Amino acid sequence: MKQVTSILIGAGLRGGYVYSQYALDHPDEFKVVAVAEPDQERRELFAAKHNIPKELQYESYEELLQQDKIADCAMICTQDKMHYEPVTMALQKGYHVLCEKPMSPNKDEIVKMGAMAKKYNRILSVCHVLRYSPFFSKIKEILDEERIGRMMSIQHIEEVGYWHHAHSFVRGNWRNKEESSPMILQKCCHDMDIMLWLADSKCKKISSFGELTYFTEENAPVNAPRYCMDGCEHRDKCPFYAPRFYLEHPKAVEDGLVYAVTDQADSEHVLEELKKGPYGRCVFHSDNTVVDHQTVDIEFENQVTASFLMTAFTNQCARRIRIMGTKGELKGDMEAGTIEIIDFVSGTNDLIQLHTPSKGHSGSDMNMMREFVRMVGEGKTGKTDASVSVASHLMALAAEEARIRKTVIDFEEYSAYETK
Structure with missing residues (x-):
């Protein structure tokens, strides 16, 4: 396979430090040849790491995408509400696209991006990296082999972690749903996508409950200042004291x-x-x-039911799952890399221990990049093309609407215009 070349739009944590790392680790397979990033220091640091000449360093994606096509693909890693324009411009220009999730918080934009990829016959791969994890890949294999019989129920939990929630969803870029997107879309479209994939059926109905309960003004300790370093008297008892986290937390x-x-x-x-x-x-x-705890209940067309819980109030940043079938039960811990299968007939327990790297969504990030580079280089499709991702994004948006309206959403009706 020839070396695949790419441009990068948005050199933040995911684009600048995670996905582009594949080019540094596998220079014969992948190379980043240009970057667009408004932050000058960040842009220049990234360019230096990847040997990108000055004339191929751009302040805006508009400048870069107005040029003639200079690479095979584009990695779009801007903020949630800033994906639509660079994605559509890149597709029209002839680039295959890797788009950070979520595609968009806007229902119309999500559907239009999927339709545009089909119209121009381009790869539009969304960073639903969990499908590439050894953990969920193995679970999918077990289900396809019917080792627990016919699947009946899924119980899935995302433990965001108190420290991660404070960093990303209280202080960070995804704290405000009006500026970015709702929590169930931004953080948990991964999980909607995984449950859709494992259930192997379309969503039929969806409901949700959740609130922003704890991280609010009324819960502030007495005399707590607006900034941790302004002499906070609660620093020794507060798990969210910023200097301690950023200087000491591993x-x-x-x-x-x-x-x-x-x-x-x-x-x-x-x-x-x-x-x-x-x-x-x-x-x-x-x-x-954004909410700090939320539940989602789903009924699929094949009568599988699923229950999902997202919570900020855990020590670990982890995903755990239980799947109940007619002949057995499966229990899994993604971060520990363990899958336990209990057979109802024999009464035996089979414990599978996977090798799961500690970083990059337990190895998922680099597996996804390897697959995307292969797709572009060989012209093949993969696990996370746009048509699949559109459905799971709409599930997340339907869940948010159900939460706000306190109702049950008929998903076929909710997404009907997608097929018009």
Whole structure:
């Protein structure tokens, strides 16, 4: 296979540090040849890592996509509400596209992007990376082999983690649903997609409950300042004290979260940014509007029922699943890499231990990039093309509408215009 070339639009954490890492690890297979990023320091640091000349460094995606096509594909890693225009421009220009999830918080834009990929016969692969994880790939294989008989029920939980929720959904870029997207779409479209994939059926009905309960002004401790570094007297008892997390918590460094605070992650730069930057705010004095706990119940057309729980109030950032079948039961822990199968007939327990890397969604990120590069290089389709992703995105939006309206959504009716 020839080397696949790409442009990058948005050199933040996912684009600049995760997906593009595949080019550094596999230079014979993949190369990033141009970048568009409004932050000059971030743009120049990325360009230096990938040896991108000055003339191929752009401040805006419009500048880059107005040029003649210069690569095989485009990685679109901008913020949630900023995907539609660069994705459609790239497809029209002739690029295959890798789009960070969610595609868009706008129902019409999601459907139009899927239709445009089909119209121009381009690959539009959405970063539903969990389909590429060893964990969920193995579960899919077990289900297809009918080792637990006919599937009847799914119970799935996403433990966001108190520290991750505070970083991304209270202080960070995804804190405000009006500026980005609802929590069930931004964080949990992964999970809607996985349940859709495992159930192997279309969604029939969906309902949801959830609220922003804890991370609000009324729960702020007495005399808590707006910024952690403004002499907070609760610092030793607060699990969300920003300087302690960004300088001491292993996940801040291991998962690169500190680079959201500053591109120069030494203590001097971190503390300076936390004084008045968004990541130094008290979690009770922010402008966050996304829920901090939510449940979703789903009925699929094949009569499989699914229950999903998202919560901020856990120690680990983890996904756990139980699947109940007519001949057995499956229990899985993604981060631990364990799958237990209980056979109703023999009464035996089969414990499967997978190799799951600690980073990158348990190895999913690089598996997805490997598959995307292969798809572009060989002209093949993969697990997460746009037609599949449109359905799971609409499930997430239907769940949010059900939560707000406190009703049950008929999914066929909700998504009917998609096929018009």
